[in-house]
Amino acid sequence: MTTADSTPAAAQTGPLSSAADDDWWRTAVIYQIYPRSFADGDGDGTGDLPGITGRLDHLADLGVDALWLSPFYPSPQRDGGYDVADYRAVDPRYGTLADFDQLLARAHGLGIRVIVDLVPNHCSSEHAAFRAALAAAPGSDERALFHFRDGRGPDGSLPPNDWTSMFEGAAWTRVTEADGRPGQWYLHLFDPSQPDWNWDNPAVRADFGRTLRFWLDRGVDGFRVDVCDALVKAPGLPDWPRPTHGVIEPVDGVMPPMWDQEGIHEIFRGWRRLLDSYDGRRILCAEAWLPPDRAARIIRADEMHQAFNFRFLETPWQAGPLRKVITESLAANDAVGAPTTWVLSNHDVMRHASRFGYDGQVELEHGVGADDPQPDRPLGLRRARAATALMLALPGSAYLYQGEELGLPEATSLPDAARQDPVWERSGHRIRGRDGCRVPLPWTEEGPALGFGTGTGSDTWLPQPSDYGSYAVAAQRGRPGSTLELYRTLLDLRRRYRLGEGTLTWVASSDDVPRPGGDDVLHLANGPVEVVANLGGHPVPLPPAARVLAASEPVTTEVPPDATVWFTTGEADTTGEANTA
Numbered sequence: 001m002t003t004a005d006s007t008p009a010a011a012q013t014g015p016l017s018s019a020a021d022d023d024w025w026r027t028a029v030i031y032q033i034y035p036r037s038f039a040d041g042d043g044d045g046t047g048d049l050p051g052i053t054g055r056l057d058h059l060a061d062l063g064v065d066a067l068w069l070s071p072f073y074p075s076p077q078r079d080g081g082y083d084v085a086d087y088r089a090v091d092p093r094y095g096t097l098a099d100f101d102q103l104l105a106r107a108h109g110l111g112i113r114v115i116v117d118l119v120p121n122h123c124s125s126e127h128a129a130f131r132a133a134l135a136a137a138p139g140s141d142e143r144a145l146f147h148f149r150d151g152r153g154p155d156g157s158l159p160p161n162d163w164t165s166m167f168e169g170a171a172w173t174r175v176t177e178a179d180g181r182p183g184q185w186y187l188h189l190f191d192p193s194q195p196d197w198n199w200d201n202p203a204v205r206a207d208f209g210r211t212l213r214f215w216l217d218r219g220v221d222g223f224r225v226d227v228c229d230a231l232v233k234a235p236g237l238p239d240w241p242r243p244t245h246g247v248i249e250p251v252d253g254v255m256p257p258m259w260d261q262e263g264i265h266e267i268f269r270g271w272r273r274l275l276d277s278y279d280g281r282r283i284l285c286a287e288a289w290l291p292p293d294r295a296a297r298i299i300r301a302d303e304m305h306q307a308f309n310f311r312f313l314e315t316p317w318q319a320g321p322l323r324k325v326i327t328e329s330l331a332a333n334d335a336v337g338a339p340t341t342w343v344l345s346n347h348d349v350m351r352h353a354s355r356f357g358y359d360g361q362v363e364l365e366h367g368v369g370a371d372d373p374q375p376d377r378p379l380g381l382r383r384a385r386a387a388t389a390l391m392l393a394l395p396g397s398a399y400l401y402q403g404e405e406l407g408l409p410e411a412t413s414l415p416d417a418a419r420q421d422p423v424w425e426r427s428g429h430r431i432r433g434r435d436g437c438r439v440p441l442p443w444t445e446e447g448p449a450l451g452f453g454t455g456t457g458s459d460t461w462l463p464q465p466s467d468y469g470s471y472a473v474a475a476q477r478g479r480p481g482s483t484l485e486l487y488r489t490l491l492d493l494r495r496r497y498r499l500g501e502g503t504l505t506w507v508a509s510s511d512d513v514p515r516p517g518g519d520d521v522l523h524l525a526n527g528p529v530e531v532v533a534n535l536g537g538h539p540v541p542l543p544p545a546a547r548v549l550a551a552s553e554p555v556t557t558e559v560p561p562d563a564t565v566w567f568t569t570g571e572a573d574t575t576g577e578a579n580t581a
């Protein structure tokens with residue numbers, strides 16, 4: 001029995017076909033690019049659009065269907081670009097609109113669709129509309145674009161309500177009025193540099209319609225919609241003397257007043273109509289940290305197309321909880337006719353190659369410092385590979401985050417002085433934040449910035465750990481058993497066996513496969529492909545007839561601990577030509 005060899009995936013991509021693929025998103029594997037850290041075309045230490053265009057072959061070679069670009073719009077970068085100062089332009093640090101058009105054309109030529117980030121809950125305090133609101137008087141039309149309120153208390157010195165910011169501290173900041181006196185307060189669910197738009201105001205809706213059209217007219221294939229569940233706030237902005245962070249769930253049947261209010265659906269329906277008026281192939285993907293049944297309401301047939309499955313991402317490497325979240329996710333999304341998505345890493349959470357190097361639940365967004373307990377790196381990587389192999393076998397659509405295909409670990413010893421995540425300062429240096437998953441990628445084992453930059457500069461906006469070179473693309477490409485080759489193999493097989501379109505069946509543990517520690521094993525079938533993920537401490541025998549297609553670790557007749565194996569048992573396999581070495 002052998003593991004699968006790599007088969008070039010690039011041969012299977014090609015220029016996008018014009019029709020007949022309206023449902024591409026139902027099964028797509030979508031690769032997230034964080035532009036600041038993917039590739040640096042001008043050597044200034046910060047990634048940019050020409051850098052990305054120059055590296056798109058990597059995505060074609062990997063075999064993904066689409067890419068999602070985190071924000072590249074003009075921004076003071078107080079929150080990594082999620083503080084947008086102009087929604088319809090490119091930050092000069094990242095290039096120009098012409099650079100964007102080139103990126104799009106090159107991606108489309110390679111058969112890769114392009115999704116951009118829409119950040120509708122808030123803008124940057126440098127946005128022209130907010131600057132105008134600050135300059136204008138209380139009660140003005142300019143202020144009505146945002147949530148300005150008088151403060152509480154006799155002199156208005158207390159915030160208008162008790163809401164807290166996602167980045168710690170109050171969700172309100174007081175402004176100084178034109179006469180120099182302390183004045184009104186404005187709402188920001190995130191950093192003070194990110195004022196929340198007032199979505200009750202038709203002018204806000206109209207302006208976002210223009211933004212959507214601007215990018216759709218340029219040819220983008222869709223939008224990932226940032227914190228979409230926060231757009232509408234409960235009337236009167238009532239107090240909510242409970243946590244607003246973490247798991248957002250109804251309390252006694254009532255949602256927190258800043259999350260998942262009924263009014264959001266009408267907005268999404270309007271956007272859907274707009275997208276559908278193009279060609280029926282543009283999509284909306286919801287970022288909403290909601291339980292599966294609440295997230296599913298956002299992706300009903302006339303709203304968005306898909307939503308990130310953060311419950312899956314939050315689940316530790318334990319068989320029971322994973323089985324439960326997979327089953328519940330599929331049920332919730334099937335009920336509304338939407339595909340289920342799967343995701344393990346993104347720019348907001350500890351990379352899964354490090355997360356799984358701790359036992360149990362970890363704080364996803366807290367970050368790790370040099371003096372904190374460090375993850376068990378080999379164990380983390382081993383489990384990450386197994387988790388990815390489990391994820392890519394599941395029906396639906398999957399999201400990958402740049403660098404995970406290299407098994408890249410979180411940077412867990414960044415100098416504190418280098419940290420950029422606003423939560424580090426706002427929490428009084430208690431929460432280190434998300435910089436550790438945002439470090440510039442290693443492309444080559446050596447050289448300035450490990451190939452991240454094409455210039456001579458080796459100083460990157462966040463420093464690269466000294467061992468990142470060993471994870472470089474060049475170090476892994478073509479090396480049997482490398483994480484990069486594992487991803488290429490899995491993506492190739494996923495496409496070939498049409499696993500995205502498939503149906504998941506759990507294989508009962510009482511069948512012909514005896515399993516020591518059976519509760520720690522996930523055994524599923526998707527079409528002719530069977531998958532055994534062993535999350536326990538003992539090897540698990542494979543069925544005698546198993547023909548291994550891919551494995552996250554070398555296997556013989558058994559699946560070792562913390563490993564996942566894809567196999568067929570012969571009869572039903574009509575696709576598996578030449579997969580094995």
Ligand code: GLC
Nearest residue numbers: 079082119190226227347348
């Ligand atoms: C989303 C983004 C995150 C950002 C936040 C505020 O959660 O993914 O990076 O900080 O929104 O825009």
